[in-house]
Amino acid sequence: MSGPLLKVENLTKHYPLGAGFLKKTIPVVRAVEDVSFTVEPGETLCIVGESGCGKSTVARLLMRLVDPTGGRVLVDGTDIAGLKKDALRVSRRRMQMVFQDPFSSLNPRLTAGEIITEPVENFERLSRKDRKALAADLLRKVGLSPEIMHRLPSEMSGGQRQRLGIARALALEPSLIIADEAVSALDVSVQAQILNLLMDLQQQMGIAFVFISHDLSVVEHIGHRVAVMYLGRIVELAPCDALFANPVHPYTEALIAAAPIPDPERVRLQVPLEGEIPSPVNPPSGCTFHPRCPLAVERCRVEVPSLVSVADGRVVACHVRAPACGTNDQLSAADHIAVAVE
Numbered sequence: 001m002s003g004p005l006l007k008v009e010n011l012t013k014h015y016p017l018g019a020g021f022l023k024k025t026i027p028v029v030r031a032v033e034d035v036s037f038t039v040e041p042g043e044t045l046c047i048v049g050e051s052g053c054g055k056s057t058v059a060r061l062l063m064r065l066v067d068p069t070g071g072r073v074l075v076d077g078t079d080i081a082g083l084k085k086d087a088l089r090v091s092r093r094r095m096q097m098v099f100q101d102p103f104s105s106l107n108p109r110l111t112a113g114e115i116i117t118e119p120v121e122n123f124e125r126l127s128r129k130d131r132k133a134l135a136a137d138l139l140r141k142v143g144l145s146p147e148i149m150h151r152l153p154s155e156m157s158g159g160q161r162q163r164l165g166i167a168r169a170l171a172l173e174p175s176l177i178i179a180d181e182a183v184s185a186l187d188v189s190v191q192a193q194i195l196n197l198l199m200d201l202q203q204q205m206g207i208a209f210v211f212i213s214h215d216l217s218v219v220e221h222i223g224h225r226v227a228v229m230y231l232g233r234i235v236e237l238a239p240c241d242a243l244f245a246n247p248v249h250p251y252t253e254a255l256i257a258a259a260p261i262p263d264p265e266r267v268r269l270q271v272p273l274e275g276e277i278p279s280p281v282n283p284p285s286g287c288t289f290h291p292r293c294p295l296a297v298e299r300c301r302v303e304v305p306s307l308v309s310v311a312d313g314r315v316v317a318c319h320v321r322a323p324a325c326g327t328n329d330q331l332s333a334a335d336h337i338a339v340a341v342e
């Protein structure tokens with residue numbers, strides 16, 4: 001197979017606010033704006049940003065749980081928007097989701113064994129013996145004893161429930177798992193265990209992850225590449241090490257500066273993250289970060305910066321730190337992402 005496993009091109013999602021009765025224009029929440037990225041087989045792409053920047057909406061768009069206002073999601077080169085019900089079911093086998101809150105995402109009335117074999121039974125009938133063998137295998141894969149297959153989610157710890165959610169995601173042998181704040185609800189020590197489990201599974205099974213988190217220390221631990229989102233847009237996308245060692249966009253720099261840093265050797269950066277996140281209903285003109293940006297110049301107030309390829313496979317949307325010039329101006333965001341991963 002050639003080409004990326006997942007290709008997202010100029011994805012946009014606007015949620016209308018109200019019915020707009022007798023109004024000419026209905027206000028919209030600009031949740032996701034012109035987002036493009038690729039994910040290679042076996043890769044972990046992290047999406048990071050403050051609350052409300054559109055991370056979960058991207059996840060829902062990837063799974064086609066909501067329809068985009070614009071743009072495309074291609075899985076193995078196939079646009080999922082064009083898939084009919086049966087083909088969509090098959091495509092969804094390849095992409096599974098792990099959610100933040102195992103309490104609400106697991107059916108409280110089913111046993112652990114039933115929960116994890118249910119996705120397979122949606123596609124094929126299993127004998128009692130096969131169901132038991134599959135449940136035991138999946139439980140072992142996520143480090144749980146097969147003995148707990150008769151327990152209900154309420155009889156398990158938070159970490160065990162999240163392992164169960166991962167086992168259920170693994171049941172259909174997906175190529176890609178979308179993990180939306182998958183460790184945020186867990187204690188730090190349990191978080192580390194789950195992150196290590198995901199990385200082990202990736203090594204063993206070659207699974208790719210889109211890993212959504214607001215927590216930079218988690219992202220730094222697990223990511224191969226990181227996309228930083230601000231108010232619905234990707235402002236920087238870079239290899240993980242490069243991003244943390246040398247953030248280019250002032251917003252990335254501010255996010256890293258604001259995060260607790262376990263490594264005392266690391267130099268703390270100086271861009272403070274001040275002010276409130278603006279409303280996605282009435283976002284600021286030009287670069288939407290400009291009202292909070294200490295480096296903003298006049299151009300930032302009037303012109304939306306396009307993503308520009310800079311060194312080390314990185315793209316950045318900033319008039320000051322990565323000014324667009326020459327032929328780069330002619331490329332769309334999707335072209336820039338493609339250039340960056342080549």
Ligand SMILES: Nc1ncnc2c1ncn2[C@@H]1O[C@H](COP(=O)(O)OP(=O)(O)OP(=O)(O)O)[C@@H](O)[C@H]1O
Pocket residue numbers: 015016029030031049050051052053054055056057058214280
């Ligand atoms: N169904 C909806 N209708 C209207 N607005 C929505 C809807 N879903 C999300 N939004 C808005 O879209 C924006 C992006 O939300 P989203 O949940 O994608 O952000 P997020 O980065 O995942 O936030 P968090 O980390 O808090 O979950 C927010 O302003 C949110 O209020």
